[in-house]
Amino acid sequence: MSRDSNDDRSDSMNPNNDAYQDSLDNHSDQLNPNNDEYGGGNKDIENDD
Numbered sequence: 001m002s003r004d005s006n007d008d009r010s011d012s013m014n015p016n017n018d019a020y021q022d023s024l025d026n027h028s029d030q031l032n033p034n035n036d037e038y039g040g041g042n043k044d045i046e047n048d049d
Contacts, residue, residue, distance in 0.1 A: 011019040
């Protein structure tokens with residue numbers, strides 16, 4: 001039996017599945033303004049303040 005995209009979504013929505021916490025961690029990382037991996041904390045940009 002093969003898995004499809006709905007199975008992945010079900011895993012990430014189920015709090016009893018490891019994919020659930022992984023999904024929350026990824027979401028938090030992307031929203032974090034200090035995360036260099038997602039463009040946050042970039043010191044090379046000059047501000048006109």
